[in-house]
Amino acid sequence: MTIQPPVAMLAELTHRCPLSCPYCSNPVELTRQAQELDTQTWTRVFREAADLGVLQLHLSGGEPASRRDLT
Template identity: 60%
Template sequence: MSQSKPTVNPPLWLLAELTYRCPLQCPYCSNPLDFARQDKELTTEQWIEVFRRAGDGQRSAGLFRRRAADP
């Protein structure tokens, strides 16, 4: 009996932390406290690839939220 690969469904939602470069320091924020140590961020092209892969197989975009650095 052959074993089939498990099916992996696309995510139902995606929270994208595009940057850590935020000057606001809101007390409820989930970003790291030491922003200076967060030096490696994804490029625009890498983010586009992340979103493309996350949406593979989706018929519609569904719910998409992003968190911007400034309100």
């Protein structure tokens, strides 16, 4: 039996978000900005995922665009 590699990866880059949507289930108090993974770590994780065969990367969070290192 062969296990197929994952096709996609969901990466929650941050819990930060500038909105306060009443329906949001984002755990705003769970992880502060200072405790987020840094750029180098995320880059390594994405590279390892690609090496496993991941074809799609979904960026999520809070609001991923709140990270200044997103590009």
